[in-house]
Amino acid sequence: MNSTIFSYFSQSKELSTIISGLSKSLGFDATSLVAFIVFAIACLVVVGALATIGGLGTYAERKISADLQARQGPNRVGPYGILQFLADGVKMILKEDIIPANADRFTFILAPFLCMIGVFATLAVVPFSSGFTLTDLNVGIFYLVGMASLVGVGVFLGGYSSNSKWSMLGGMRGASQIISYEIPATITIISIVLLAGGLSMGTLIGGQGGMPQEWYMFHNPFAFIGFFVYFISALAETNRAPFDLPEAESELVSGYHTEYSGMRFGLFALAEYIEVFVVCGVATALFLGGYKVPFELGTGAILVEKLGLDIMLAKNIGQVLELGSFFTKTFALYYVVIWVRWTLPRLRVDQLMTLCWKYLTPIAIFNLLGCAVWMYAFNGKSIYSLIFETASTVAGHH
Amino acid sequence: MFSNTLFMLSAALTLGGAFAVVYSQNLMHACIYLLASLFGVAGLYACIGADFLAATQLVVYAGGVVILMLFAIMLTGGTGNKINRYGLEKVAAMGNKKTYFTAGFAAVVTSLIILKIIASVLRAQPSKELAANQVTVEKLGTLLATDHILAFEISSVMLLGALVGAAIISRPRKEKHD
Numbered sequence: 001m002n003s004t005i006f007s008y009f010s011q012s013k014e015l016s017t018i019i020s021g022l023s024k025s026l027g028f029d030a031t032s033l034v035a036f037i038v039f040a041i042a043c044l045v046v047v048g049a050l051a052t053i054g055g056l057g058t059y060a061e062r063k064i065s066a067d068l069q070a071r072q073g074p075n076r077v078g079p080y081g082i083l084q085f086l087a088d089g090v091k092m093i094l095k096e097d098i099i100p101a102n103a104d105r106f107t108f109i110l111a112p113f114l115c116m117i118g119v120f121a122t123l124a125v126v127p128f129s130s131g132f133t134l135t136d137l138n139v140g141i142f143y144l145v146g147m148a149s150l151v152g153v154g155v156f157l158g159g160y161s162s163n164s165k166w167s168m169l170g171g172m173r174g175a176s177q178i179i180s181y182e183i184p185a186t187i188t189i190i191s192i193v194l195l196a197g198g199l200s201m202g203t204l205i206g207g208q209g210g211m212p213q214e215w216y217m218f219h220n221p222f223a224f225i226g227f228f229v230y231f232i233s234a235l236a237e238t239n240r241a242p243f244d245l246p247e248a249e250s251e252l253v254s255g256y257h258t259e260y261s262g263m264r265f266g267l268f269a270l271a272e273y274i275e276v277f278v279v280c281g282v283a284t285a286l287f288l289g290g291y292k293v294p295f296e297l298g299t300g301a302i303l304v305e306k307l308g309l310d311i312m313l314a315k316n317i318g319q320v321l322e323l324g325s326f327f328t329k330t331f332a333l334y335y336v337v338i339w340v341r342w343t344l345p346r347l348r349v350d351q352l353m354t355l356c357w358k359y360l361t362p363i364a365i366f367n368l369l370g371c372a373v374w375m376y377a378f379n380g381k382s383i384y385s386l387i388f389e390t391a392s393t394v395a396g397h398h
Numbered sequence: 399m400f401s402n403t404l405f406m407l408s409a410a411l412t413l414g415g416a417f418a419v420v421y422s423q424n425l426m427h428a429c430i431y432l433l434a435s436l437f438g439v440a441g442l443y444a445c446i447g448a449d450f451l452a453a454t455q456l457v458v459y460a461g462g463v464v465i466l467m468l469f470a471i472m473l474t475g476g477t478g479n480k481i482n483r484y485g486l487e488k489v490a491a492m493g494n495k496k497t498y499f500t501a502g503f504a505a506v507v508t509s510l511i512i513l514k515i516i517a518s519v520l521r522a523q524p525s526k527e528l529a530a531n532q533v534t535v536e537k538l539g540t541l542l543a544t545d546h547i548l549a550f551e552i553s554s555v556m557l558l559g560a561l562v563g564a565a566i567i568s569r570p571r572k573e574k575h576d
Contacts, residue, residue: 032400106427139535142453149461153433156468160426172472175465182461199450199535 005042006035008131008319012312042134046123050274055085057273057334064335065342092266100259104161111158112260112267118150119271119278126281127201129291129322130298131315140201141193144282145186148237151275152178155239155246158268159256170255174246177352178237184360185233188226191364191371192216192286195223195380205285210294210325213384217287220383222370227287229364231333234279236356238272241341245349280333281326288329291322298322401445408441425471433464450535 009015015034022030059074059082066073074081099108125140127133137143152175159171193199195216196207208215217227236243247255257268284290296302298321300314309317347355378386415435422428436459443452542550 104424104426107430110430137449139449139453142450142457146453146456146461149457149465152461152465153468156465157430160468160472172469175469179462179465 004039004135005132006038009038011315039134042132046128046134047120050120050123050277051270053277054270054273055089056082057276058088058269059085060334061273061338061341064338068339068342089266092263095262097262097264098259100163102163103259104163107157107161108259109264111154111161112264112271114154114157115151115271116154116267118147118154119275121147121150122275122278125201126278127205127285127290128326129319130202130205131319132323133201136200136202139199141189141204141282141286142199144278145182145189148275148278149178149182151271152182154271155256158260159246162256162259164259166252166254166258167256170246170248170252170258173349174239174256177239177243177246180353180356181233181236181243181360184229184356184364185237187361187364187368188230188233189282189286191226191368192223194368194371194375195219201285201290205290205292208289208292210289210292210296210298212289214292214382215287215289218382218384220371220374220378222367222374223287225363226367226371227283229360229367230287231283233356233360234283235337235340236352238275238279240272240276240337242344242346243352244341244346245352248346250346276337277330277334280330280337283333284326284329288333289325291326293318293321293325298325404441405445408438408445410438411435412438412442414438426468429464429467429471432467433460436460436464448534450538 019030019034022034026033062084063073063081065071074084077083077087099105122144124134125137125144127136155178156171156175159167159169159174162168162171192204196204198204212218216223218224235241239246245255246252247257252258257265260268292298298318300309300311300316300318303309303314303317304311307314381389412435415431415433415438418431419428419435422431436455440452440455440459443449443455
């Protein structure tokens with residue numbers, strides 16, 4: 001059985017009393033009903049939180065870019081302008097919703113929703129903490145890759161249906177770029193799957209520890225290179241600078257969403273910012289130890305032992321620590337993504353394809369082979385434990 | 399209860415999508431309906447506990463095949479005028495009453511024949527309860543690398559052939575100097 005958020009909550013006594021009480025008063029087994037309600041609430045929380053993070057992402061982007069360019073940035077709405085994204089949202093909703101006369105109506109309306117569906121569907125397996133993962137599918141990371149590819153369809157259809165040259169070029173560039181960069185990203189993911197021995201997010205993170213030397217990024221040299229290959233591919237897959245050719249302002253006005261206005265444009269932008277968060281989260285989960293906290297604080301066992309806390313309370317504290325760990329790492333990567341955007345100039349199309357097919361893909365395949373050889377040669381031990389063992393053997397011979 | 403609901407939704411999506419594909423006059427829209435239908439098929443796989451197959455269906459069809467089909471339709475101008483300059487339909491209408499009737503009749507007859515053939519098998523083996531969410535990835539991997547290695551290798555040779563063919567077609571032709 002896949003472990004889900006419901007299986008975490010069902011450890012607590014309160015939930016079982018609620019279930020038994022409901023079963024008595026309703027006259028049937030209420031476990032499925034309560035599970036449904038728990039899932040519904042959790043989905044609402046995740047979608048709401050991620051939409052807020054997406055909105056705050058636009059604010060962070062403007063504030064950080066302003067910082068890098070020695071400007072002020074938004075500073076009128078709320079303290080330090082932090083409510084700017086709400087003002088933007090209201091503006092988007094109130095704007096006139098224009099559909100070009102010669103656009104393909106059905107596709108034009110569908111495209112932003114495809115982007116949104118693709119991104120939000122991936123949230124089902126994003127591991128926020130060991131308990132607060134909506135569901136820990138057996139094929140979690142594979143499902144995530146498959147769902148994220150819907151965004152490519154959305155971008156392409158958005159460009160195609162607008163019936164405008166800028167949109168068309170942007171959509172074509174977007175689709176070909178997303179398809180191309182999926183290959184190095186997926187191969188790098190496979191090399192990490194090889195280290196962990198499973199496709200579920202729980203297995204992938206379970207093989208790592210809280211301390212940096214236990215992360216897969218520092219497991220062996222190939223995984224270290226793999227992190228950068230994945231990060232570059234993720235930047236390109238989410239159409240972020242320096243790979244933002246699909247929406248290159250200087251050539252294509254605004255690329256595939258040139259003809260979109262109002263909230264339809266807002267959905268595209270929101271999907272992009274949430275997708276950046278998701279790929280940063282995946283990078284955290286695969287390479288940077290995910291939600292793991294040092295000294296196994298996440299399980300709460302040490303709190304029960306040393307402080308004598310209630311077991312469920314200790315577990316909940318552990319979950320909060322894990323959430324903190326995951327979000328700290330992910331937001332650090334998010335900052336790097338924005339930082340890169342305002343630092344590097346945009347690539348040309350041919351440079352983009354050269355980088356993907358002549359550099360990243362061969363390096364990713366080399367990393368996959370390297371990881372396999374490493375697992376075979378060193379019995380799956382990390383470089384840190386190898387050094388540690390050698391040192392202790394040498395020290396033992398005095 | 400839950401798996402029944404999932405099955406109903408997936409089946410409805412598959413059949414509805416497939417019907418819309420043949421019904422729609424616009425190739426681009428047909429391609430989008432096909433995407434919905436393929437998603438339904440992934441849902442059907444998930445119903446019978448084949449999680450890896452379902453995810454593969456998403457990755458291969460949603461991510462790869464549908465985008466390539468969209469590209470092909472766009473580059474060949476599939477959604478232009480349906481009527482040529484002589485007033486004739488370039489793309490024959492895929493759905494009219496005659497075709498629907500014939501296809502429906504054929505489908506009913508075929509399914510009845512197939513049911514008749516496999517009836518003995520269905521009666522002999524009562525349907526077993528599915529074990530909940532077994533990990534199928536490892537079994538699949540082991541089988542692919544041992545029992546079915548020949549099929550695996552042959553399919554990779556086919557992909558290599560496709561790759562070489564694409565490279566030859568897209569290579570700029572050399573000018574002949576005589």
